[in-house]
Amino acid sequence: MIKEEITIKNKHGIHTRPATVIVETASNFESEIFLTYNGEKSNAKSIMGILILAVEPGATVELETSGSDEKEAMKQMLHIIKNNFFME
Amino acid sequence: MKIFKGKKISGGITIGPIFHLKKNDFFIPQHSIKEENIEKEFLLLDKAVEKCLVELDNIKALALEHLDEDNAKIIEGQKMVISDQFVLTEIKDYTKTHKKNIVFSYFHVLSKYEDILQKSFSQYHQERKGDLEDVKRRIIHHLISDEVYYNSTLTKPSIFISRRISPSDLLQLDHKNVLGIISEIGGENSHVAILAKAFRIPYLSGVKKINEIIKFEKIILDADENTILAGISEKNLNYYKKREKLFLENKRKKITEITKETKDKVPFNIFLNIGFLDELKMYNHCLTEVGLFRTEFLSIEKNSIPKENDQFNIYKKVVQEANGHKVIFRTFDFGRDKFVEMLDLNIFHGDESFDDWGGIQFCLENPEILRSQFRALLRASKYGPISIMIPMISTINEIMKTKQIFAEACNELDEINIEYDKHVELGIMVETKKILDILDEAAEEVAFFSIGTNDLAYFLFGSKREDGQIKNHYHPQMFSSIKKIVECGKKHNIPVTVCGEMGSDRYSILGLIAVGIRRISVNPGSLNTINSEIKKISINKIEKIQDKIINGKSAFMVFSFLKDFYYNELSDSY
Numbered sequence: 045m046i047k048e049e050i051t052i053k054n055k056h057g058i059h060t061r062p063a064t065v066i067v068e069t070a071s072n073f074e075s076e077i078f079l080t081y082n083g084e085k086s087n088a089k090s091i092m093g094i095l096i097l098a099v100e101p102g103a104t105v106e107l108e109t110s111g112s113d114e115k116e117a118m119k120q121m122l123h124i125i126k127n128n129f130f131m132e
Numbered sequence: 133m134k135i136f137k138g139k140k141i142s143g144g145i146t147i148g149p150i151f152h153l154k155k156n157d158f159f160i161p162q163h164s165i166k167e168e169n170i171e172k173e174f175l176l177l178d179k180a181v182e183k184c185l186v187e188l189d190n191i192k193a194l195a196l197e198h199l200d201e202d203n204a205k206i207i208e209g210q211k212m213v214i215s216d217q218f219v220l221t222e223i224k225d226y227t228k229t230h231k232k233n234i235v236f237s238y239f240h241v242l243s244k245y246e247d248i249l250q251k252s253f254s255q256y257h258q259e260r261k262g263d264l265e266d267v268k269r270r271i272i273h274h275l276i277s278d279e280v281y282y283n284s285t286l287t288k289p290s291i292f293i294s295r296r297i298s299p300s301d302l303l304q305l306d307h308k309n310v311l312g313i314i315s316e317i318g319g320e321n322s323h324v325a326i327l328a329k330a331f332r333i334p335y336l337s338g339v340k341k342i343n344e345i346i347k348f349e350k351i352i353l354d355a356d357e358n359t360i361l362a363g364i365s366e367k368n369l370n371y372y373k374k375r376e377k378l379f380l381e382n383k384r385k386k387i388t389e390i391t392k393e394t395k396d397k398v399p400f401n402i403f404l405n406i407g408f409l410d411e412l413k414m415y416n417h418c419l420t421e422v423g424l425f426r427t428e429f430l431s432i433e434k435n436s437i438p439k440e441n442d443q444f445n446i447y448k449k450v451v452q453e454a455n456g457h458k459v460i461f462r463t464f465d466f467g468r469d470k471f472v473e474m475l476d477l478n479i480f481h482g483d484e485s486f487d488d489w490g491g492i493q494f495c496l497e498n499p500e501i502l503r504s505q506f507r508a509l510l511r512a513s514k515y516g517p518i519s520i521m522i523p524m525i526s527t528i529n530e531i532m533k534t535k536q537i538f539a540e541a542c543n544e545l546d547e548i549n550i551e552y553d554k555h556v557e558l559g560i561m562v563e564t565k566k567i568l569d570i571l572d573e574a575a576e577e578v579a580f581f582s583i584g585t586n587d588l589a590y591f592l593f594g595s596k597r598e599d600g601q602i603k604n605h606y607h608p609q610m611f612s613s614i615k616k617i618v619e620c621g622k623k624h625n626i627p628v629t630v631c632g633e634m635g636s637d638r639y640s641i642l643g644l645i646a647v648g649i650r651r652i653s654v655n656p657g658s659l660n661t662i663n664s665e666i667k668k669i670s671i672n673k674i675e676k677i678q679d680k681i682i683n684g685k686s687a688f689m690v691f692s693f694l695k696d697f698y699y700n701e702l703s704d705s706y
Contacts, residue, residue: 060209067212090218091209095264096248 045110046118051102054128058099060091062129067091069124075111077121088121133368136345136360138314138336142328142657144379145354146312147372151290152346153297160272162236165227173227173234177220180274184214187270213267219245235275242268291353295342312353314339314360329657331411332383336360382660390420390659391667398671402663403460403653405631409446412453415656422459423653424521424582424631425450427505437464440504447512458517460582460653461509462561463502464495465523492524496533506541513553521559521582526566531577534558562617563587563632571617575624582653583617585610585632605634606691608684611647615682618648629653638665639694642702645669646678668702 052058058066070077070088077088081103086093088107099105107125109117124130165173192207213219219241227237246264289309296317313328313335328335334355345351348362352372364372394400403423406412412422427443438446451459495502509520522534538558545552560567560574563584567574575581589604592613604610614630621628628651634640635652638661644652654662677697684690 061205064205064209064212087218090216091212092216092219092245095213096245098249 045108046114048107048118048122049104050107050122050125051104052099052125053101054131055101057101057103058094058097060095061131063091063094065124065129065131066094066121069120070117072120073109073111073113073117075109075114075117077117078108080106080108133364134344134348134362136339136341136362138339138358138360140335140355140358141325141337142313142333142335143356144312144332144334144383145352145356145372145375146291146334146379147350147352147369147376148311149288149290149350150346150348151292153292153294160236160239161233161276163233164231165233167231170228170231173237174224176275177223177234177238180271181214181220183274184267184270185211188214210267210270213264214271235272238271238275239268242271291351293342293346312336312355314342314345314353316340316342329655332657334379388418390418390663394666394669394671396670396672399650400666401629401651402659402666403629403631403651404659405636405653405655406450409449409453411656412450415659416453416455419455419457421457421653422450422454423629423651425459425461426465427461428464437501440508443505443508444511447509447518448515451512451516451518454516456516458519460519460521460559462521462523463492463505492522492530492534496530496537499537502534503537503541503544506538507545510541510545510552510556511550513556514551518553519557519559519580521561521580523561523584524564524587525560525562525574526564528570528573528577531560531574535577559626561587561631563591565591568613568616571620572624575620575626578626580626581617581621581628583614583628583630583632585614585630585634588613588632602687602691603637603640604687605632605637605640606643606687606694608682608686608690610634611643611684611690612682614644614649615647615678622648627651636662638662639691639698641665642669642674642677642694642697643681643690645671646674646681665702673701 054062066079066088067090079086079088079094079097079099081097081099084097086097088094097105107118107121109115109121111117188207188211192204192211223234223237223241226232226241227234230237232240242264246268249264289311291312291314292310293314295315297313297315310331310333313333315335315337316339317337325335325337334353336353336355336358339345339360345360345362350362352361352364352369354361354372354375361372390402392399392401401421403421404412404415405424405426406415406422407426447461495505506520509518512518520538522531525531525534535558542552542554557579559580559582560578561584562568562571562574562581564587585605589607589610592609593604593607618628628649630644630649630651631653633655634644635649636654636658638658641652641662652662677693680693681690684693
């Protein structure tokens, strides 16, 4: 299991559009992927789970991957977040 | 007593209790299910999800083609919400544990998520919440229409009130129990508006304080005066009761015969604009030709474009109901609000790019849709006379392409030996600015013209009214354009009909007749008024006012002139 913290920098936080990118990315991996914010933990393969975290811009979230491809999964997840979900 | 203001969409007055449709409630039936039926409920959900995903795929393709990737992404997000396995599992678990029907379980779980979003999200997210609402409505719509649960909700005659009413909401109700309609959002040309006018249901839109109105048990909806009155004393109620009685009497008064000539025996044709089979049934005692059958309503009812066979079945019923009278079908006209409402998505609302993307353009870019509609219509032609009319034409190239697709449809039917009327005529709507410049060429290619005055006015003057409250269709330029179209029709020997709102308006119709129109297709709600007006008109008198109208200085002046003419010449002394 790997854990990493990262700051969400895009303008409106994690709303539908970035959540879509997260689910699309997470679903490519066999590993379990979780996002934790404000003490709430959601499965990154569930768009609703991510949406209800209501991650605000500037917030720091914790990413957790565990499984056979956890390293690659973490790398990709960090990549999309760092790149502001390829939106702005 | 309290007074609320709104904007009249469909006239009339009614007094009654309120039925408040809260969008989130969406008529959710709740009942317990037996253990052995749980799997059946699950299957319903899986099917509904599948259907929604197909629908959303179609919408996404359209969004990609006509909007941009951002909008397509939003729809991708909606697809994800619908197929979110974690949520679906939670719903099924709820069904299992609480032994509740799947619609209720779905509603319960989704509402929980909605509440969380509501509490935690910033303004920006609040707006995005609409996406979730769309998704919820879409799934529930499928679940419910599959279960056929509607119908018992509005059991007594009531005034229907909601922030926004979609055509499917109204269609699912028994319109006989809808005394009136009040909404905050909804325009004059929305489909709910057309439905309300068709069934002569008083309708006020743009009403702001809905939450205050619903506190009253009984209200007066006075659409004619743009007013809602609540908490009125018994004594004062009498005046309104009398007016309501008069309105209902007029509404029920059946027209016995539609006139075929004016007072001075000049032949004149009145046809009907129809959008639904049910509407046609209301007029089967006095049938005349259907000058405009709007096919896009079929799509709105189904929330998608119906398959060829489903279309055929409906067209066939319409043709049979018309009982030997010709029906002019207009092919799908997904302009502006129509298409948007069909998709029932918040994101498209107010999108300017849809403005120049209506009518035939949509069909020519999706030729298979048009071809299958042609095939369905041709197959129906075996059961009675029909013509086909193409909306929003603006170039000869569009006419030629359409004719090409029509010929292909004919060939396809010939190949498989399906019978149809080989003489079905193709005509066009004259309703764009561009078509006015190529009328002669167009007349060579088609069998008839039908003037869509609403869109023509929009294309000539935009949606803004130049003279404040006076409708643009009183603009002198409208009348000179129509005169030009009439003359072109005469020259090429093809019939010209007006099927827009102008023909259903007691004043503007005088102007139409003055510039040579002898065929109109009216909204059913105006049939009585227009029919009795035509019987009072003498063509030789009206022809004399042509110059006055065409040379009028403004819409307001033409309006005033026609109104004066009406009261001086056509009131009872005439």
